[in-house]
Amino acid sequence: MAGRRAEGSEAPWTPSTVLVTGGAGFIGSHACVDLLDHGYEVIVVDNYSNSAQQVFARIERIAGRFVGAVYELDIRDRRALSAVFDRHSVDAVVHFAAHKAGGRSTRMPIEYYDANVGGTTALLGAMHDHGVHRLVYPSSCAVYGDAGHGPLDETTPPRPTTPYAASKWICEQILADVCHRHPEYSVLCLRYSTPAGAHPSGQLGQDPHAMPGFLMPYLAQVADGRRERLEVFGADYPTHDGTAIRDYLHVMDVVEAHRLALDRLGDEPGMRVFNLGTGEGRSVLDLVAAFSSACGRSIPYEIGPRRQGDVTELVLDSTAVRRAWGWRPTRTLADLCRDAWRFQRLSPNGYADAL
Numbered sequence: 171m172a173g174r175r176a177e178g179s180e181a182p183w184t185p186s187t188v189l190v191t192g193g194a195g196f197i198g199s200h201a202c203v204d205l206l207d208h209g210y211e212v213i214v215v216d217n218y219s220n221s222a223q224q225v226f227a228r229i230e231r232i233a234g235r236f237v238g239a240v241y242e243l244d245i246r247d248r249r250a251l252s253a254v255f256d257r258h259s260v261d262a263v264v265h266f267a268a269h270k271a272g273g274r275s276t277r278m279p280i281e282y283y284d285a286n287v288g289g290t291t292a293l294l295g296a297m298h299d300h301g302v303h304r305l306v307y308p309s310s311c312a313v314y315g316d317a318g319h320g321p322l323d324e325t326t327p328p329r330p331t332t333p334y335a336a337s338k339w340i341c342e343q344i345l346a347d348v349c350h351r352h353p354e355y356s357v358l359c360l361r362y363s364t365p366a367g368a369h370p371s372g373q374l375g376q377d378p379h380a381m382p383g384f385l386m387p388y389l390a391q392v393a394d395g396r397r398e399r400l401e402v403f404g405a406d407y408p409t410h411d412g413t414a415i416r417d418y419l420h421v422m423d424v425v426e427a428h429r430l431a432l433d434r435l436g437d438e439p440g441m442r443v444f445n446l447g448t449g450e451g452r453s454v455l456d457l458v459a460a461f462s463s464a465c466g467r468s469i470p471y472e473i474g475p476r477r478q479g480d481v482t483e484l485v486l487d488s489t490a491v492r493r494a495w496g497w498r499p500t501r502t503l504a505d506l507c508r509d510a511w512r513f514q515r516l517s518p519n520g521y522a523d524a525l
């Protein structure tokens with residue numbers, strides 16, 4: 171494995187060539203820009219199941235550099251993945267490719283386990299065959315389930331409430347077993363809170379296919395008049411205004427943590443798990459108010475029933491990663507709303523719009 175440590179040098183190992191699975195997706199595309207900006211070679215695999223090929227022109231325009239190669243393939247296709255590892259000398263992998271909507275996963279458990287667990291084992295098989303042992307694995311605060319009030323740290327026992335969350339927790343356990351059996355592996359699992367926002371250029375953002383299931387793109391589309399009103403999923407939670415509380419984390423803070431993680435893969439073998447969050451909880455109605463002030467428009471909403479699998483509160487304590495790497499989120503909720511709104515204004519129909 172090459173990495174970026176010069177022969178005989180005492181400088182820490184850092185990867186040169188990174189394979190980003192799901193690199194056309196929401197977090198993956200922002201990670202590509204950040205990695206290109208910091209001098210990495212980036213290879214992407216994606217099947218465009220919830221993303222669009224047009225994103226690469228935008229990534230390259232922002233970064234001023236090209237993604238090294240892009241392969242359209244399904245992450246479960248181990249043979250196709252092997253061909254990618256045959257062609258490129260990959261130092262480390264960031265594995266974003268997954269289905270990610272907790273509520274939807276309760277209606278499609280087989281698809282979720284197949285893509286998320288089957289995709290991860292296919293990837294691990296191809297990595298193993300090619301001697302690639304370094305992985306950053308995006309997990310989720312959803313693994314903690316209904317763990318109660320206040321910021322949760324990594325010692326909180328996982329109790330997933332949806333197939334999506336369970337699939338992330340199962341993958342973490344698979345990775346722990348792999349690291350236990352094969353001491354040459356180095357894996358960093360990042361459990362992060364609800365990612366939102368957009369690239370500050372306004373050229374990249376969250377562009378879900380069809381109806382956005384997530385709060386932030388839905389808010390943006392309502393503010394822009396593309397949708398009539400937001401449906402708030404439940405106002406009978408035991409919170410200050412009855413709506414559920416999440417810890418909204420700017421996508422640029424998320425991807426910066428992934429880059430730090432990549433550089434830390436060389437520090438020690440085995441598996442480490444870190445939370446990424448702001449430690450601050452906001453209700454759905456808090457988000458409506460923050461977005462409304464960012465865009466200067468009122469956002470109509472109505473109260474609907476709870477969404478299956480949702481929990482009252484998920485807020486993360488990131489003290490461990492701050493102590494280990496000095497990572498802390500630097501963007502505010504106002505930044506997050508402003509950036510998401512800029513993306514919506516520049517691309518009201520998502521990546522289908524030419525910029």
Ligand SMILES: O=c1ccn([C@@H]2O[C@H](COP(=O)(O)OP(=O)(O)O[C@H]3O[C@H](CO)[C@H](O)[C@H](O)[C@H]3O)[C@@H](O)[C@H]2O)c(=O)[nH]1
Nearest residue numbers: 270310311312363364383384385386388401402403414454
């Ligand atoms: O139309 C909507 C959409 C969402 N919500 C509410 O808004 C909050 C946030 O919901 P999102 O779907 O935007 O985000 P989640 O926190 O449910 O899920 C996100 O964050 C998770 C971690 O919390 C996982 O990482 C997951 O993949 C990611 O999409 C929830 O209380 C949800 O019920 C609404 O009221 N109306």
